[in-house]
Amino acid sequence: MSTAVHADVNRRDFLMIATGAVAGVGAALVAWPFISQMNPDASVLALASIEVDLAPIAEGQAVTVKWRGNPLIIRHRSKADIDTAKAVKVSDLIDSASRNANVKGNADATDDNRVVGGKEQYLVMLGVCTHLGCVPQGDQGDFGVVTGNSTTGGWLCPCHGSQYDTAGRVRKGPAPENLPVPPYVYLTDTKIRVG
Amino acid sequence: MSGPSKYQPSSAVGKWFHERLPIVAFAKDHALDFPTPKNLNYWWTFGGILAVMLVVQILTGIVLVMHYTPQTDLAFNSVEHIMRDVNYGWLLRYMHMNGASMFFVAVYIHMFRGMYFGSYKAPREVLWMIGVIIYLIMMATAFMGYVLPWGQMSFWGAKVITNLFSAIPFVGDFVTTWLWGGYSVDNPTLNRFFSLHYLLPFVLAAIVFLHIWALHVVGNNNPTGINVKGPQDTLPFHPYYTMKDGFAIVVFLIVYGLFVFYGPNYMGDAVNYVPANPLVTPAHIKPEWYYLPFYAILRAVPDKLLGVIAMFSSILILLALPWLDTSRVRSGTYRPIFKGFFWVFVVVCIGLGFIGSKPPEGSYVLWGRILAFYYFFHFIVILPLLGLLETPKPLPASISDDVLAKQK
Ligand code: HEM
Ligand code: FES
Numbered sequence: 001m002s003t004a005v006h007a008d009v010n011r012r013d014f015l016m017i018a019t020g021a022v023a024g025v026g027a028a029l030v031a032w033p034f035i036s037q038m039n040p041d042a043s044v045l046a047l048a049s050i051e052v053d054l055a056p057i058a059e060g061q062a063v064t065v066k067w068r069g070n071p072l073i074i075r076h077r078s079k080a081d082i083d084t085a086k087a088v089k090v091s092d093l094i095d096s097a098s099r100n101a102n103v104k105g106n107a108d109a110t111d112d113n114r115v116v117g118g119k120e121q122y123l124v125m126l127g128v129c130t131h132l133g134c135v136p137q138g139d140q141g142d143f144g145v146v147t148g149n150s151t152t153g154g155w156l157c158p159c160h161g162s163q164y165d166t167a168g169r170v171r172k173g174p175a176p177e178n179l180p181v182p183p184y185v186y187l188t189d190t191k192i193r194v195g
Numbered sequence: 196m197s198g199p200s201k202y203q204p205s206s207a208v209g210k211w212f213h214e215r216l217p218i219v220a221f222a223k224d225h226a227l228d229f230p231t232p233k234n235l236n237y238w239w240t241f242g243g244i245l246a247v248m249l250v251v252q253i254l255t256g257i258v259l260v261m262h263y264t265p266q267t268d269l270a271f272n273s274v275e276h277i278m279r280d281v282n283y284g285w286l287l288r289y290m291h292m293n294g295a296s297m298f299f300v301a302v303y304i305h306m307f308r309g310m311y312f313g314s315y316k317a318p319r320e321v322l323w324m325i326g327v328i329i330y331l332i333m334m335a336t337a338f339m340g341y342v343l344p345w346g347q348m349s350f351w352g353a354k355v356i357t358n359l360f361s362a363i364p365f366v367g368d369f370v371t372t373w374l375w376g377g378y379s380v381d382n383p384t385l386n387r388f389f390s391l392h393y394l395l396p397f398v399l400a401a402i403v404f405l406h407i408w409a410l411h412v413v414g415n416n417n418p419t420g421i422n423v424k425g426p427q428d429t430l431p432f433h434p435y436y437t438m439k440d441g442f443a444i445v446v447f448l449i450v451y452g453l454f455v456f457y458g459p460n461y462m463g464d465a466v467n468y469v470p471a472n473p474l475v476t477p478a479h480i481k482p483e484w485y486y487l488p489f490y491a492i493l494r495a496v497p498d499k500l501l502g503v504i505a506m507f508s509s510i511l512i513l514l515a516l517p518w519l520d521t522s523r524v525r526s527g528t529y530r531p532i533f534k535g536f537f538w539v540f541v542v543v544c545i546g547l548g549f550i551g552s553k554p555p556e557g558s559y560v561l562w563g564r565i566l567a568f569y570y571f572f573h574f575i576v577i578l579p580l581l582g583l584l585e586t587p588k589p590l591p592a593s594i595s596d597d598v599l600a601k602q603k
Contacts, residue, residue, distance in 0.1 A: 035373075038387065044377045064474050069379035071474045127474075128379075131499055132358040134351065134476040158478050159355060160494055161555045173497045 049195030051187065054122055060152060062138050064127060067182065067194050071127035071135050077166060080145045081153040082120050085111040085167035093178075094170045100181040109178055114167045116186065124184055124192065125168045131175035134159035143171040155179075200224050225411055230429035231436050232417035234598050238312075239415070240443030241305040247444050248298040249403065253396050255291040256340075263343065265389035267382045270345035271470040289459040295337050296462045297451045299485035302330060310516075311537055313525030314416040320517040322409040327513045329402050334486065336395040339388040341483060346467035351480045353380045353388070359493075362503040379473060419597050420526025421590055428594040479554055487551030488544050488570075494555050495567035505567065512574050519574050521582025529588040533581055540573045 050067055052074060057063055062075035075081075090096050090108045097106060098113035107113045115123055127135045136155035143165035144154025153166035162175035169178040184194040202220035204210040213220060262281050264273040277284035306326070309315055315323035342353045357374050361367040376383030414423060423429055430436070454461060462484060466477045482490050492509045496502035512519075527534045543566050550563040591597035 038373050038376055038383075040372060040375075040377050041383070044381075044383065066474060069377055069381045069473060132355040133361075133379075134355065134480065135474065137476075158476055159351075159480055174494075174499050174502060176499045 049193060051191060051193045053191050055190040057122075059121070064135075067126075072182065072194060073123075073125055073127040073138070073168075073179075075123045075138070075153070077121050077123055077153065078145070081166040082111065084145050084153070085114075085165060085169075088165065088167075088169075094173065094175075095177045097178070098181075099178040101183040102181065102185075109167075109169050111167045114169070114178075114181060119186065122192075123166075123168060124194070125179040125181045127179070129157040129159065129162055129175055130170065130177040130179065131157065131160055131162050131173075136162070136164055136179070141172075201228055225407075227431065227433040227437075229411065229432040230414070230423070230426070231432050232415050232423055232428060232594055233430045233435075234417050234419065234594050235415065235436065235439070236418055237439075237443055238304070238308040239417075240440045241301050241308065243440035244301045244444055244447045245298070245305060246403065247448075248294060248301055249396065249399060251294050252291065252298060253400070255287050255294060256393070256396065258287055259291055260393065265343065265386055267345060267385055267471070270343060270385060274344040286455070289455045291340075292463065293451060293454045293459060295340065296483070296485065297447070297454070298333065299337070301447070302333060303485075306330070306513075307541060310540075311527045312416055312418060313420050313520070313522075313527065315517045316520065316523075316525050317517070318413045319409075319416060322406065322413065323517060324514055325402060325406045325409055327510075329399060329406060330513075331510065332395055332399050332402065336392060336399065337483070337485070339392040339395070341467075342385065342388045343392060344467060345385065345471045347469040347471055347475075347477050348464050348467040348480065350380060350471035350473065351476055352482055353384065355480065356482075357384075359503050359506070362500045364500070381473075416525060417594060418526060418528065419591055419594055420524065420529070421594065421597075424593045424595075481552055484548065484552070487549075488547035489551075491547040491551035491563050492567045492570065494551070495560075495563040505571075509567075509570060512571070516574065516578075520578045521580075522585065522587070523582070524587040524590065529590055530581075530585060531588060532585045536573065536577050536581065540570075543569050543573070 048068060050065065052065055052072075054074065054076070057074060057076040059076050060078050062073055064071045064073055066072070088111075090110060093109055096109050098109045100107065100113055102116070103113050111120070114125075129136050134157050136157040138155055139150075139152050141151065141154040141156035141163040143163050144151040145166065155164040155168065157163070157175065160174055161172070162170060163172035164175075164179055165171050167178075168181075170176070182194050184192045187193050200217075200220045200223070202213070202217075202223045204213045204219070209219070259277065262273065262277045262284065264270055274288065277288050279285075281287075309323060309326070338352070338356060342349045357371055357380065360370045360374060363370055372378065374384070375381065376387065417423075464481070464483075466480075469477075481487065489506050489509055493502045493506040496505050522530060522533065524530055527537055547563070547566045547570065550559055550566060553559045555563075591600065
């Protein structure tokens with residue numbers, strides 16, 4: 001075999017690889033719209049914020065409103081709720097991160113970091129279990145304020161038994177994280193905007 | 196298929212056509228003349244039953260779509276409209292709903308058949324693996340179909356199952372948002388599930404074709420597990436097995452009919468007749484019965500990511516089964532110890548299904564863990580060791596010999 005033939009084969013190889021590479025990049029570019037169309041569309045993104053009036057929520061009561069298709073839990077906590085939450089050491093928590101969109105950095109999951117300062121009585125968080133997304137049921141489980149046979153303030157997920165305390169922090173698995181606190185601001189003394 | 200085709204076109208038109216597209220010869224070779232071991236028992240009829248059920252699901256599904264509306268505000272009512280207003284709508288929906296369950300009854304029998312008789316061993320590894328892929332796509336199809344009526348179980352089943360992907364490290368949340376098309380299971384999710392639920396059964400049909408192709412390259416296994424040694428061991432598929440399969444299909448359809456007419460909601464969950472409510476999770480959510488063993492394995496592990504990994508592994512491990520079983524004897528009939536472990540495994544799978552249907556409390560948690568552990572132990576420890584330690588019983592000299600010996 002002459003060297004000329006060899007050179008020819010190498011040229012062919014190069015052309016094949018180059019053509020294949022261009023076709024591959026082209027295929028990837030065309031695939032992107034097909035993948036991207038499944039992400040949230042403009043109308044879903046537009047629904048992203050709501051306002052809630054907290055005044056009607058009595059102490060010890062919780063309300064659930066819909067935000068971005070998910071249940072948002074707002075609980076007016078009693079003093080006992082807050083004291084129980086404050087008594088817990090961060091080192092005893094399963095998840096020591098605050099999971100609060102309104103607190104900067106990797107803040108600890110202290111009770112203060114789960115609420116807005118001066119408004120400790122209002123706990124605002126998503127009712128989406130961080131295990132597989134069920135809605136935890138309020139006033140249940142072992143981590144609320146237990147008086148006799150009744151529990152107030154804790155949450156128990158009916159799906160696989162995760163439990164959350166009076167600050168919405170996970171205390172019993174399989175859920176890995178605390179219930180997330182969404183971004184929200186106080187518009188007036190008793191009115192918040194979420195999102 | 197061994198040897199040249201026996202098809203001889205009998206007319207001039209037939210010959211003209213055969214020279215251009217030999218499809219008639221193909222059908223005759225593969226559906227009528229195909230040489231089949233002569234000792235197949237009724238456990239071998241479930242392949243045919245599965246093919247019939249796929250056709251039933253496609254036909255009933257296509258007519259349901261003529262009346263169904265894939266929109267969150269309307270979906271539940273459109274299914275009720277099918278049940279109350281559409282002519283024979285109740286029948287078509289119950290056929291489709293119970294058809295899915297019966298489809299899984301058949302596939303589980305078919306798979307345990309393969310496990311008992313060693314049908315996954317050389318040279319049938321690829322055939323077996325295509326089967327596992329069919330099973331995975333069936334599960335995905337039934338899952339998305341179950342979401343369509345948009346009842347409470349539809350919604351919460353969809354939410355929990357799609358949330359499994361949130362366990363993936365780092366990208367989990369992006370993946371779930373992408374799957375949902377929003378921040379939760381909602382209208383975009385229902386729409387895409389509908390699209391895929393319509394598509395996947397046809398993908399299944401194509402893969403079933405590959406499954407049968409692979410089967411016809413290597414030929415059927417049989418209850419003795421030994422190879423076909425010559426024409427004296429086989430019979431043509433038609434009329435011998437068309438009749439046997441036909442009879443089994445009729446019996447199976449009678450059982451299916453009993454469910455459709457006398458217990459249409461027996462295998463379902465009453466909570467799915469409550470319209471979906473994204474703000475309230477039902478007290479006991481559980482998937483359809485055919486997913487329960489895997490659901491039990493998911494819950495047996497207290498860690499989220501590990502639980503999800505355990506659940507997916509429990510299915511994917513089936514792909515490795517041909518290499519985990521080290522015994523060269525195929526049929527469990529000649530493996531006295533394997534036979535015992537096989538039945539223990541069947542009971543463990545049923546036990547896991549039972550645990551999966553119970554709330555995760557008390558002794559159910561402990562039992563779930565023991566059974567889930569045993570499930571993997573069977574594949575990873577028992578099967579590889581058994582092949583090395585067990586002394587099989589003597590095998591018959593041929594399929595023919597075995598059949599004749601049994602007749603004496
Ligand atoms: C592998 C085959 C299939 C399986 C296992 C399957 C499974 C299911 C299941 C479990 C449901 C929920 C039934 C209920 O609770 O009401 C369902 C619903 C539905 N399926 Fe399928 N399906 C299959 C094929 C198809 C096909 C081919 C179509 C359309 C061409 C289709 C269209 C529908 C529709 C419109 C519904 C909603 C109505 C209803 O809920 O009854 N399915 N499917
Ligand atoms: S979804 Fe809450 S524990 Fe699993």
